Amino acid sequence: MADDIKVDVTMDLKGMKCPMPVVKVSQQIKKMAVNQVLVAETTDPGAQADFPSWARSSGNEIIKTETEGGVSKFYIKKLK
Amino acid sequence: MEKEKISELRGLMKTRLNRPMRYYLDLCTRCGLCYDTCHVYQGIPKKEYSPVGRSEVVRRLFKKHFRLSGRLFPYWGDAAALDDAVMDDVYEAAFSCTGCRRCMVHCPFGIDIPHILSMAKLMLIGNGTAPEELVMLADMAVEKGESVEVFRDGFKENIRNLEKDVQQRLGLASSEGLIPMEKKGANILYVGLSGAHSIVHPAVIFNRAGENWTLSFFEGVNFGAFAGDPVKMDLIAKRIINEATELGVKEVVMVECGTAYRILKFLTGEHPFRVSSIVEVIHRYISEGKIKVRGGAISEPLTYHDPCQLGRNGGIFDEPREILAILALDYREMSPTREYNWCCGGGGGLVALDNEQFRIKSGKIKKDQIAATGAKIVVSACENCITQLGTIQTGYGLDVQVRSLTELVSENLDI
Numbered sequence A: 001m002a003d004d005i006k007v008d009v010t011m012d013l014k015g016m017k018c019p020m021p022v023v024k025v026s027q028q029i030k031k032m033a034v035n036q037v038l039v040a041e042t043t044d045p046g047a048q049a050d051f052p053s054w055a056r057s058s059g060n061e062i063i064k065t066e067t068e069g070g071v072s073k074f075y076i077k078k079l080k
Numbered sequence B: 001m002e003k004e005k006i007s008e009l010r011g012l013m014k015t016r017l018n019r020p021m022r023y024y025l026d027l028c029t030r031c032g033l034c035y036d037t038c039h040v041y042q043g044i045p046k047k048e049y050s051p052v053g054r055s056e057v058v059r060r061l062f063k064k065h066f067r068l069s070g071r072l073f074p075y076w077g078d079a080a081a082l083d084d085a086v087m088d089d090v091y092e093a094a095f096s097c098t099g100c101r102r103c104m105v106h107c108p109f110g111i112d113i114p115h116i117l118s119m120a121k122l123m124l125i126g127n128g129t130a131p132e133e134l135v136m137l138a139d140m141a142v143e144k145g146e147s148v149e150v151f152r153d154g155f156k157e158n159i160r161n162l163e164k165d166v167q168q169r170l171g172l173a174s175s176e177g178l179i180p181m182e183k184k185g186a187n188i189l190y191v192g193l194s195g196a197h198s199i200v201h202p203a204v205i206f207n208r209a210g211e212n213w214t215l216s217f218f219e220g221v222n223f224g225a226f227a228g229d230p231v232k233m234d235l236i237a238k239r240i241i242n243e244a245t246e247l248g249v250k251e252v253v254m255v256e257c258g259t260a261y262r263i264l265k266f267l268t269g270e271h272p273f274r275v276s277s278i279v280e281v282i283h284r285y286i287s288e289g290k291i292k293v294r295g296g297a298i299s300e301p302l303t304y305h306d307p308c309q310l311g312r313n314g315g316i317f318d319e320p321r322e323i324l325a326i327l328a329l330d331y332r333e334m335s336p337t338r339e340y341n342w343c344c345g346g347g348g349g350l351v352a353l354d355n356e357q358f359r360i361k362s363g364k365i366k367k368d369q370i371a372a373t374g375a376k377i378v379v380s381a382c383e384n385c386i387t388q389l390g391t392i393q394t395g396y397g398l399d400v401q402v403r404s405l406t407e408l409v410s411e412n413l414d415i
């Protein structure tokens, strides 16, 4: 459950133009420590494809995804 | 720089030394006619931001490493050897250029500076100093092509949500099937971007036109091309080519993204389907009477910015103007325009880099051009341009709204 996850940074990326949501998250996660969690909130339908693919190619992990009212929240754990 | 690295980079240069590249490198007389034709030079008047200033960085390396005269008498021909400092210049040359090719239309020999800089970009990849944002985005896009199964359901679920938005805009009773996916034998495969706006507005138009269409799982933009990585560029484009071929569509329609259109249309060989921009399709629907837009719906003065990859490098000039001629009561052309239009400064993947101040400065001539029209609305048909025009608008406090052509059409359909 999301309540059990300690979130270190939350980013509001709603309404940003392509490709800024992924760029901003990628920049932010570089500043964080291993095992910290970032939550990315976005309204982009393509984020459902972007974030899992980005996590796989960058060696991070999406530990939870929530979608409600058109807003998706990706809980991303920094792995390395 | 270590000997092995120099040899590796020299090897990469060699892979780009085809006939056009040798022609361009040998033929430039350094006459300087292109010097001030670059928007970056207009905003930041330094030699290294002129087109010939950029190509010289590559030409000197070519001279040193591939010409006997350059090896024997490096000072005569201004030859330069590969080292770390030169690679910094290579970076600055390659990633301050938007690939707009405005310089090319002013060069008496038609020298293609972005083509020369493709060698610079390849060397940066080999050197491990290509912009990490572009490499990351290209890797993400390649991975997406290999893991559709991972995101298929989540993506489709999000698309179902967007259908409600389309339903509302069209005033229909049901949202079912308004954004079809995986539809075999559809006429059109539409390729959008990540943002909802890039899907909802075209969906409104396709539905209004009664089109038999289907939405792609992938985004049109190609960060492999922006990074200058030909292998990733191909892999990213192939995701769409394979999807279109498997579905058996007749036409692939690209979102408002100049690079996406140009790569699929001109740079990836022949396809068993036609490639069009959404702008061409909207124009076609209007000409055939499949959709109607409200004539004179916009009374404020309005101008159009030609995206370089759609206009100068793609040949789409008339269609957007003919659409806007119906919508706008007071259309104002920028000067210069069409193939001589100034680049906004957002192309080449530059909007994805952390360089806002640079982009504001390099957008100065575009700001002046828009301001001179007195327009209150500037329309374009490329997501990159729209982002950069927004940066120019806020950076200079310009009193204009930046709008997408597809959005304007969708909002002003005669329903």
Ligand code: SF4
Binding pocket: B027, B028, B029, B030, B031, B032, B033, B034, B035, B051, B052, B106, B107, B108, B109, B110, B111
């Ligand atoms: S105009 Fe052409 S030939 Fe002259 S300096 Fe520029 S690229 Fe070289």
Ligand code: SF4
Binding pocket: B037, B038, B039, B040, B050, B051, B054, B096, B097, B098, B099, B100, B101, B102, B103, B104, B113, B114, B343
């Ligand atoms: S292609 Fe455009 S950005 Fe690049 S050097 Fe030529 S004018 Fe400048």
